Amino acid sequence: MTAVATKQLGHLDRLESESIHIMREVVAECERPVMLYSSGKDSAAMLHLAIKAFYPSKPPFPLLHVDTMWKFKEMIVFRDRRARETGMELLVHVNPQGIEMNIDPFVHGSKLHTEIMKTEALKQALDKWRFDAAFGGARRDEEKSRAKERILSFRTAQHRWDPKSQRPEFWRLYNSRKGPGESLRVFPLSNWTEADVWDYIARERIPVVPLYFAKVRPVVNRHGMLLMLDDERMKLHPGEVVEYKRVRFRTLGCYPLTGAIESAATTVGEIIAEMRDSRFSERQGRLIDHDGATSMEQKKQEGYF
Amino acid sequence: MHGVVVDSSPSRAPSAPPPIEKPILRFLTCGSVDDGKSTLIGRLLYDAGLAPDDLLVTLEKDSKKHGTQGDDLDFALLVDGLAAEREQGITIDVAYRYFATDQRKFIVADTPGHEQYTRNMATGASTAELAVLLVDARKGILEQTQRHSVIVSILGVRHVVVALNKMDLVGYAAETFNAIERDFRAFAEHLRFASITVVPLVAKDGDNVVNRSAHMDWYRGPTLLSHLESAAVGDASRIAPFRMPVQWVNRPSHDFRGFSGFIAGGNVQPGDIVRILPSGRDARVARIVTADGDLARAVSGQSVTLTLAADVDVSRGDVLASPVSPAKVGDRLHAKLLWLVREPLVLDKSYLLKLGTKLTPAFVKEATSHIKIETGLAEPLGEGGATLAFNEIGEVELWLDSPVACDRYIENRDTGGFILIDRVTNETVAVGMVQEATSTSRGANGLPESSYASMEGLPQPLARPWRHMPLRSLIKALSWRIPGSLVTFAVVFAFTKDAQISAAITATEILAKIALYYLHERLWTRLHIGFENNDAPPPPDEEGL
Numbered sequence: 001m002t003a004v005a006t007k008q009l010g011h012l013d014r015l016e017s018e019s020i021h022i023m024r025e026v027v028a029e030c031e032r033p034v035m036l037y038s039s040g041k042d043s044a045a046m047l048h049l050a051i052k053a054f055y056p057s058k059p060p061f062p063l064l065h066v067d068t069m070w071k072f073k074e075m076i077v078f079r080d081r082r083a084r085e086t087g088m089e090l091l092v093h094v095n096p097q098g099i100e101m102n103i104d105p106f107v108h109g110s111k112l113h114t115e116i117m118k119t120e121a122l123k124q125a126l127d128k129w130r131f132d133a134a135f136g137g138a139r140r141d142e143e144k145s146r147a148k149e150r151i152l153s154f155r156t157a158q159h160r161w162d163p164k165s166q167r168p169e170f171w172r173l174y175n176s177r178k179g180p181g182e183s184l185r186v187f188p189l190s191n192w193t194e195a196d197v198w199d200y201i202a203r204e205r206i207p208v209v210p211l212y213f214a215k216v217r218p219v220v221n222r223h224g225m226l227l228m229l230d231d232e233r234m235k236l237h238p239g240e241v242v243e244y245k246r247v248r249f250r251t252l253g254c255y256p257l258t259g260a261i262e263s264a265a266t267t268v269g270e271i272i273a274e275m276r277d278s279r280f281s282e283r284q285g286r287l288i289d290h291d292g293a294t295s296m297e298q299k300k301q302e303g304y305f
Numbered sequence: 306m307h308g309v310v311v312d313s314s315p316s317r318a319p320s321a322p323p324p325i326e327k328p329i330l331r332f333l334t335c336g337s338v339d340d341g342k343s344t345l346i347g348r349l350l351y352d353a354g355l356a357p358d359d360l361l362v363t364l365e366k367d368s369k370k371h372g373t374q375g376d377d378l379d380f381a382l383l384v385d386g387l388a389a390e391r392e393q394g395i396t397i398d399v400a401y402r403y404f405a406t407d408q409r410k411f412i413v414a415d416t417p418g419h420e421q422y423t424r425n426m427a428t429g430a431s432t433a434e435l436a437v438l439l440v441d442a443r444k445g446i447l448e449q450t451q452r453h454s455v456i457v458s459i460l461g462v463r464h465v466v467v468a469l470n471k472m473d474l475v476g477y478a479a480e481t482f483n484a485i486e487r488d489f490r491a492f493a494e495h496l497r498f499a500s501i502t503v504v505p506l507v508a509k510d511g512d513n514v515v516n517r518s519a520h521m522d523w524y525r526g527p528t529l530l531s532h533l534e535s536a537a538v539g540d541a542s543r544i545a546p547f548r549m550p551v552q553w554v555n556r557p558s559h560d561f562r563g564f565s566g567f568i569a570g571g572n573v574q575p576g577d578i579v580r581i582l583p584s585g586r587d588a589r590v591a592r593i594v595t596a597d598g599d600l601a602r603a604v605s606g607q608s609v610t611l612t613l614a615a616d617v618d619v620s621r622g623d624v625l626a627s628p629v630s631p632a633k634v635g636d637r638l639h640a641k642l643l644w645l646v647r648e649p650l651v652l653d654k655s656y657l658l659k660l661g662t663k664l665t666p667a668f669v670k671e672a673t674s675h676i677k678i679e680t681g682l683a684e685p686l687g688e689g690g691a692t693l694a695f696n697e698i699g700e701v702e703l704w705l706d707s708p709v710a711c712d713r714y715i716e717n718r719d720t721g722g723f724i725l726i727d728r729v730t731n732e733t734v735a736v737g738m739v740q741e742a743t744s745t746s747r748g749a750n751g752l753p754e755s756s757y758a759s760m761e762g763l764p765q766p767l768a769r770p771w772r773h774m775p776l777r778s779l780i781k782a783l784s785w786r787i788p789g790s791l792v793t794f795a796v797v798f799a800f801t802k803d804a805q806i807s808a809a810i811t812a813t814e815i816l817a818k819i820a821l822y823y824l825h826e827r828l829w830t831r832l833h834i835g836f837e838n839n840d841a842p843p844p845p846d847e848e849g850l
């Protein structure tokens with residue numbers, strides 16, 4: 001055993017290796033894992049890691065998209081394209097009660113929309129297919145309550161998270177034991193930062209939704225946020241005008257809840273440069289995070305990812 | 306904000322990444338409750354210019370609502386992210402923060418000081434290379450400071466920075482600093498830290514955190530951040546012998562069978578022989594398969610898939626190891642244990658033990674000693690049912706239902722650390738560190754193996770047991786035979802004065818006795834007559850003939 005004794009693993013190599021290890025542990029120990037796939041950049045990186053983790057096999061789990069009916073159109077197109085290209089099975093779930101109630105974030109507000117179309121819908125989907133472990137692309141650097149969460153995060157049969165009594169987690173040893181009905185949320189990207197994800201997307205040439213790149217788009221300035229008119233369901237308030245601005249998105253979610261930023265970045269390299277100089281955090285453009293000082297934690301306790 | 310002028314902040318990373326990548330530093334903050342751990346991390350991020358503007362706006366609002374600092378910012382609120390933490394003003398669970406300066410990338414785990422949440426502190430310590438131990442200058446070394454020091458030490462964190470905080474409340478006095486430094490060094494004598502650095506600071510105001518204090522001219526050492534930026538911590542797993550716990554058998558089709566795992570020590574190349582443990586069979590590595598193509602070599606820290614040249618039985622829970630210094634196989638472990646839950650350890654109760662990728666039922670036969678928090682030293686317990694209570698540390702004898710391949714924890718964290726899981730509640734009830742593994746069924750797995758202590762250059766204190774190889778017996782026979790035969794020749798020649806007869810007799814004797822000695826030697830390697838304890842590995846060579 002001689003030769004290149006000095007090969008150093010880089011930062012991204014280590015992160016990649018850790019994420020792969022986490023996915024393999026969960027697949028080996030859980031009965032019905034699933035990967036939540038929103039088609040955002042974190043999902044894109046996570047799917048790429050899954051393909052690497054199980055190569056030459058296909059990742060032994062399906063993708064699940066919880067559709068709120070208010071996602072950007074381009075996200076849905078991209079989602080279906082990636083599922084086709086990778087050959088992964090894609091499950092889509094929409095909360096039927098939400099459709100019946102005709103939930104509209106412009107009318108009902110972000111809180112109710114998120115509760116019914118995301119949190120409730122996710123729980124329904126996990127119960128419907130009886131998944132006992134769900135991979136999610138959340139990172140600890142995103143938000144202060146996420147910073148507290150374990151890599152394997154235990155959920156009761158009611159999908160509740162108890163942040164005050166999490167299982168301790170040592171080294172690379174994960175305790176995936178659970179009782180009937182209980183489940184795990186698994187975060188293979190826990191230790192990645194936003195910059196790491198973009199560096200990795202650049203290095204591995206991972207395709208991402210075009211909404212991340214700057215382009216002239218129709219936007220409305222509402223409560224200090226630039227909302228993009230993605231379809232005719234968005235009605236202008238009195239006094240509002242549609243402007244055409246060169247914008248892009250730093251995170252993606254439901255279009256009525258996601259603010260665009262003005263930018264000229266049209267390549268991954270330019271996005272990285274812009275991000276490093278930014279004085280703002282990634283989730284600044286997310287409306288739902290600001291419903292209350294600890295609103296993310298509360299949503300998570302109720303079963304939100 | 307008083308006291309400190311923010312001059313040249315190291316600021317956020319520039320657009321162009323630095324040319325040489327410095328290894329990331331993983332550290333934790335620990336110490337007694339309210340000593341200022343979270344405040345320190347919040348202040349560090351703030352002074353280094355690493356807190357985004359929108360978070361600072363939120364911090365200002367939060368400080369007015371929950372803060373303990375009147376109109377000033379309460380930096381702890383940058384890290385104490387749970388509602389209960391903000392209400393109670395304490396940390397409950399670990400917060401992980403990621404930041405980078407021009408010099409280096411960091412992952413910090415801000416852990417709780419409250420004794421009730423010791424297990425969360427241990428969680429943060431298990432992956433750290435350096436500990437920042439907070440001490441309140443007014444209070445000095447408290448019991449909880451000692452407990453955290455001991456936990457950090459047994460988890461193998463080798464570098465400690467004592468952050469002597471709240472110097473503002475003791476008039477920035479050098480005497481206080483000197484006295485507490487003396488106390489800590491005396492206390493830590495047995496904890497085997499590779500380095501101890503003491504920094505006096507005021508976390509609240511930022512003195513000696515990122516910027517030098519204007520109040521402590523007498524202190525000539527580095528600020529906390531510059532010490533962290535330059536701290537050298539080694540990655541010992543790179544020089545450890547090859548280890549890969551098998552996570553998953555990769556079988557996409559009938560003609561591919563790969564073994565996926567994370568390399569937890571050493572390196573591997575196609576053509577290398579690996580030993581499959583516990584079974585003890587050897588096999589040659591055929592390929593190192595990754596989605597980016599086959600590798601010519603893989604190193605510690607990489608997740609890979611190996612294929613073997615022979616069709617051998619390998620499954621999850623097995624360890625592929627270097628045959629030169631394989632992992633130890635045993636079903637009895639002597640280990641250190643930190644008990645994590647309120648229900649005390651129950652002797653003889655069946656728990657699940659997870660070590661590497663192996664899960665097996667196990668029970669604690671006996672708790673042999675407690676580790677005293679005040680000294681860090683083990684104190685023997687008498688026979689008869691002593692157990693471990695919440696947050697206690699001790700040494701125990703574990704009996705496993707099936708053998709595991711493992712290393713001593715000080716040699717390899719990945720193959721030497723384990724957890725115990727309650728079979729009913731599924732809670733993680735204990736975290737353990739292997740000190741010694743032995744086997745009750747040597748006949749079955751047949752491998753009294755040596756282990757290998759290259760990790761962090763620690764000397765190997767154990768006598769190394771050896772396995773007798775046929776080649777070794779043969780060489781021994783030759784080295785004994787050659788001088789012996791020369792003597793035979795000389796003696797026969799002295800009697801007969803006939804070189805030809807002497808040569809013939811010598812030659813015959815050589816062949817006959819080499820064969821005889823070889824057979825004799827092989828026979829003796831199979832017998833254990835005269836060994837005191839059948840559990841112990843056989844001693845090295847016994848000189849004979």
Ligand SMILES: Nc1nc2c(ncn2[C@@H]2O[C@H](COP(=O)(O)OP(=O)(O)OP(=O)(O)O)[C@@H](O)[C@H]2O)c(=O)[nH]1
Nearest residue numbers: 338339340341342343344395396418471507508509
């Ligand atoms: N005077 C003074 N007060 C400080 C200093 N650092 C922290 N404090 C105060 O000490 C209190 C406790 O600070 P925290 O940062 O929450 O302490 P902690 O160590 O994180 O506490 P736990 O995580 O609950 O163990 C707060 O009121 C801080 O404002 C300091 O340098 N000087």
Ligand SMILES: [Mg+2]
Nearest residue numbers: 342343395396
């Ligand atoms: Mg704290």
